[in-house]
Amino acid sequence: MKLAMIGFGQAGGKILDTFLEHDEQAGSNIVRAAVAVNTAKADLMGLEHVPEENRVLIGQSRVKGHGVGADNELGAEIAEEDIDEIQGAIDDIPVHEVDAFLVITGLGGGTGSGGSPVLARHIKRIYTEPVYGLGILPAGDEGGIYTLNAARSFQTLVREVDNLLVFDNDAWRKTGESMQGGYAQINEEIVKRFGILFGAGEVEQGGEVAESVVDSSEIINTLAGGGVSTVGYAAESVADEKESGGILSRFTGSKEESSLDSANTTNRITSLVRKAALGRLTLPCEIEGAERALLVTAGPSKFLNRKGIERGRKWLEEQTGSMEVRGGDYPVEASDNVAAVVLLSGVTNVPRIKELQQVAIEAQENIGEIESESEQNLQELVEDDDDELEPLF
Ligand code: GDP
Incomplete structure (x- = not known):
């Protein structure tokens, strides 16, 4: 995008x-x-x-x-x-x-x-x-x-x-x-x-995973409708497996994908999605009730397992109660990590905002009180007690 x-x-x-x-x-x-x-x-x-x-x-x-x-x-x-x-x-x-x-x-x-x-x-x-x-x-x-x-x-x-x-x-x-x-x-x-x-949303379309790559219109549609959004993130290193996968495939002569344990790859993605959504969000909030969501899984494409992404997406639907949960991948071949990013759009159950507003109201009242008090104090300082002195003009 x-x-x-x-x-x-x-x-x-x-x-x-x-x-x-x-x-x-x-x-x-x-x-x-x-x-x-x-x-x-x-x-x-x-x-x-x-x-x-x-x-x-x-x-x-x-x-x-x-x-x-x-x-x-x-x-x-x-x-x-x-x-x-x-x-x-x-x-x-x-x-x-x-x-x-x-x-x-x-x-x-x-x-x-x-x-x-x-x-x-x-x-x-x-x-x-x-x-x-x-x-x-x-x-x-x-x-x-x-x-x-x-x-x-x-x-x-x-x-x-x-x-x-x-x-x-x-x-x-x-x-x-x-x-x-x-x-x-x-x-x-x-x-x-x-x-x-x-x-x-900026990945060139084309190649094996083309149809599951996130498009910028999916980001725009998730954000459409307005309101407030928060983002979750979780990542795991796959550096070792990247190496061993390569060696194994060289020995067996098999395709790279088959050398990876697909059940493991699926589980890794679903657990990353959970960690991203339930861990520390950019704005902490209750994810239930989010109106729309977008799940992006990023990393080398051989680790971006479709089944895992689909399961993660379904899990997000259940957790948010939203009917509009999009998902897709972001292949980054050079990366040593697999990451899940969850965008939750239209969140409304955000205790942090309510708390911020409460503190803000108190601050506003205090500022008002201090201002009027200090005006009064200054007047008491400047005016002589019995009003005997006159200012020049
Ligand atoms: P402005 O220049 O008058 O718009 O004000 P600032 O941007 O300096 O500060 C506004 C608020 O932004 C501060 O109260 C901090 O909470 C936050 N802030 C300032 N600098 C940074 C920064 O580099 N990163 C982040 N995340 N927050 C910052």
Whole structure:
């Protein structure tokens, strides 16, 4: 699936950068165009893979390249005001060559949190291609303002995009590790999952497994209908078997497939599907009730056993209760792993979002109280007790 990716704000830019790095290394060619947008000049300069001409600094007259400091209302205003500058960069995208737009952003900050819903609405008005969001939830310990920003941005962005894919930093934070240090690793995890998902639709049709290869229309159909999505992933090394399979087939002269124990291959795939769906999702949630799902199994084609995939798909139907579970493979001959990626679209039973909203409401109330208290305190400080002094004017 060919995407035009727009990284909004610092997190958005860095994740976009990681997508580009992955694309170059794996030769997967899913990022057809990459644009980074920010109000902070330093963040744009820190990117390594986004072409310089595709880095758009907005809000210069308002914040002079210094960012909006977690003020997402200001982020939204600036995006409105400078939408033409962003559009200028999008104009250079060969849109007829892309299947969809992906707007990537950290929901808890200011620039991307406020700006990305404005941009998504703008792109949707102009183009017919679907516009997806990849929104990052802040970790719980980032504080009230980030949680409040994220809760408000989530609510706004989900309405503006065709589907909001969510990644929760909180579920991925390693204890004892600073968030900053952990971001690079977390971004790798993000890109691994979404890279397989979107890369799956990019395999050249042809060869033995052609009819079971995932097509980009299957990804689009799974995401159609809107709402919120989450992704699961599980992988297992097959490096040893790759070797032994080769040796065995040389000795026996048999076909490679017959040298592999097909029952083992089937079981491996079904257990990977379970691990992917029941393990840590990008947004932890109950999978029951998901409206649509897509199962992608990736790896060397001789390990992508049809029976296993079909069983995995059926199991997903039972677990989600959905009638719309698609499945297919993504042959990657050079890989030493077999992986299962499960996209669950239209999930609604997400306790993490409810908890985020609760904390956000409390933060909002506290912020209101503190503001009025500090106004009162300042007044008490400045005014003399008996009102004997007069200000100059
Ligand atoms: P902005 O530049 O004002 O849009 O804000 P940031 O993108 O700096 O921060 C928004 C939120 O994104 C933060 O609260 C973090 O939760 C998250 N974040 C920042 N950088 C990264 C990153 O590199 N990776 C991930 N996964 N999350 C990040």
